[in-house]
Amino acid sequence: MADLKIDLKTVEDLTNAFGPSGFEEEVVSAIKKHSEGLFLRNDAMHNVYAYLSEEMLKASREKKRSGRPVFMLDAHSDEVGFMVQNIEENGLLDIICLGGIHNTNIPAHSVIVRTESGKKIRGITTSKPIHFLTAAQRADDSLEIESIRIDVGASSRQEVMEDYGIAVGDPVMPDVRFEYDEEHGICYGKAFDNRLGCVSILETMKRLVGEKLCVDVVGAFASQEEVGTRGAKVTAQEVLPDLAIVFEGSPADDFYFRAGIAQCSLKAGTQIRHMDSSYVSSPAFMKYAHEIGKKYGIKYQDAVRRGGGTDAGVISLTGKAVPTLVLGIPSRYVHTHYNFCAAEDIEATVSMAAEVIKNLDEERINALLHKGEI
Ligand SMILES: [Zn+2]
Structure with a gap:
């Protein structure tokens, strides 16, 4: 090497x-x-x-x-990342992309939402587990950003805004930490x-x-x-x-x-x-x-x-x-x-x-x- x-x-x-x-x-x-x-x-x-x-x-x-x-x-x-576009009644966050990300790469990942006060909140980009997909949905490979949201574990808009301090416009990034594989000289992050x-x-x-x-x-x-x-x-x-x-x-x-x-x-x-x-x-x-x-x-x-x-x-x-x-x-x-x-x-x-x-x-x-x- x-x-x-x-x-x-x-x-x-x-x-x-x-x-x-x-x-x-x-x-x-x-x-x-x-x-x-x-x-x-x-x-x-x-x-x-x-x-x-x-x-x-x-x-x-x-x-x-x-x-x-x-x-x-x-x-x-x-x-590249995301911005909170709206907070729904049930507490899910609607998002838009900051930069070019293909929608198929977004669901089922861990992300970090940063609030105005600087607090970092872990969220999960939603995906519908196979258990809840209809046969037609299983066959459909189209995916729109409007159908992917971030779940931070809350159950209402009020909880998201008041307890978590998350607001429309907050930025989001992937939740990944750097690691170095010295044996192979490979960086992960x-x-x-x-x-x-x-x-x-x-x-x-x-x-x-x-x-x-x-x-x-x-x-x-x-x-x-x-x-x-x-x-x-x-x-x-x-x-x-x-x-x-x-x-x-x-x-x-x-x-x-x-x-x-x-x-x-x-x-x-x-x-x-x-x-x-x-x-x-x-x-x-x-x-x-x-x-x-x-x-x-x-x-x-x-x-x-x-x-x-x-x-x-x-x-x-x-x-x-x-x-x-x-x-x-x-x-x-x-x-x-x-x-x-x-x-x-x-x-x-x-x-x-x-x-x-x-x-x-x-x-x-x-x-x-x-x-x-x-
Ligand atoms: Zn670049």
């Missing part, structure tokens, strides 16, 4: 944090807890900006730029899309502290990606990058396609995305990433996605053309409750990002930016 330099406690705390889109406060705290040596600020929608020095933090507050190219490291900090990206920003930046770099690096943890890349619309305008890396917990496809066709397999290294529905990558940046992978023996896999999208769709078009590299950590079953990933793929992703930045010189930057070419 590849040598692990990443801190698994950071992975644990970030993936356990409560953070459906718009409710990323706990993620912000976990980022802060694991940001030793970095300098942070945040904004009113839970976006977080990280800098390698206090001077850079101060300069960003004053909107001063050093004149060197700005290299942005992005990862969205939210996770929730929200790998995209807390693994957040971990990657922290770990990459920590490897850059004290290095002589040709760029100013800014880490940007963007909220609300799962409901329409909203946080990145703000962070990209704030940072105004010249170059960027977007980290993602990418959906692993190794059980859906055979070897040779799969492009996001566990233990096959960081995923370099050539395109998805949101962007087409810069060929010069792809070539550079391949060179770095070969030079340092970092495992990578190339991917051309038929669908999907990331913050790259926003960042690469902010203010000017911004060459953007998307690096994915293959994660099984993203946008469902339980995920698996290989720790060595996080390591490969961080190594790739760190070496891409450390190896930049003026000539390479000019080539990536097509300076002086026509």
